[in-house]
Amino acid sequence: MSAASPVVQLDDVHLSFKGVKAVNGVSLHVEPGELFAIIGPNGAGKTSLFNVISGVYQPQEGRVRFQGQDVLGRKPSDIARRGVARTFQNIALFEHLTVTDNLMLGRHQHIGYGWPSAFAWWGRAKREEIVHRRFCEEIVDFLELEQWRGMPVGLLPYGVQKRVELGRALAMEPKLLLLDEPVAGMNLEETEDMARFVLDIRDELDVPIIMVEHDMGLVMDLADRILVVDFGTPITTGTPDEVQRHPDVIRAYLGQELSS
Template structure:
């Protein structure tokens, strides 16, 4: 399902270097992500995959390199500012509010898009009422897209694990992003749940034409879904290419198997 974009890349990461004291987490990482592309990052534990996400969304500030989204530099911006520019993220560990319903958790993803003041929000009149109706409608579209209708009013803490991971994806989509960072979306899932999540990611991509960066240990999922793949080893890029090229690359095989290819 490879799609090659001829337009300018949506995201450009150049010479990204991140250090913690004497430890180098990322060393000269460069890649681009096209509009509508699903780009994957793979590597053994500790390879620096999540560190890339933390740099892109402003949690970490790299010592060197540039990160540009649609021509605008992200370096030095806060996570809230990066989110406001259209970057959404899911997490390895669920970050849902357990006491809130599924729809209420999705509504939290719309928060940065709301403009109503405190007073109007308290009394729920005028613009506040119109805004909530509008944003709830957007959340209902996500509920339908991810087939979450039976769980609409269920507290997040009572959701089955696979459904909760889908709700986490839904909350990220509720932010109306242009770039979605998927941090191990099938971690802890069984085979059936993994296949369901893969199907939903394909559906999201088809319906929203959304650029995604996928970090995942399930290499079969990566090779099935990704257009291009970046392989890391101890923070250093060792190969970038199509899934087929990555699977045949001796350096990638050695990094994963721990011996000569």
């Protein structure tokens, strides 16, 4: 792996809810330019790990560092401003707003003008608005959303809505992108499109990614390294080939058919 410092690092993280262990001693690190996947059965603690990284949950033990800085105890808004963006299992878009307007919501943390300037629509507000909309148009082109840019997202196919949510995260200009089940509910064609965009984000935009996903074919094809968790406890971390051959993973999750 790269000799550079990890983008994000978790050390021996423990998170409990009323005595129930959601995360039990998980350590991980993600290198610059890496696509890191977290897999495990439902209830394994995958989304809880995302919530720890993004500041939604505060673990009782352990350390969380982002770009070399301790972020444990920081508010989610502060961690987002530092460059952590995420998508969600369930689509969380504003259905009555257009594709472009939903993307513009991702620019919120980059807006430097106040409401008086915005209300008057002059000076800094107007200049910044032009810059932000131009940035969103680049995302529209990158994710091939041109034909839907002016449509309310509630009228769009499910797979396109998932793409818009990905675009909103990209509008934040992330230094780390958290993808929570990016192809859940998609058909084969939509899954293939999303896989291509995820690789383009890593390779062309040079954004490191942590992905939680149940589609094992997708994970094995895309991920550089994989962490396997079960009931909040880490089983192993390794390359897709190493993970598929690990006996504990085969028994706990993948099944014999994926071990060959």
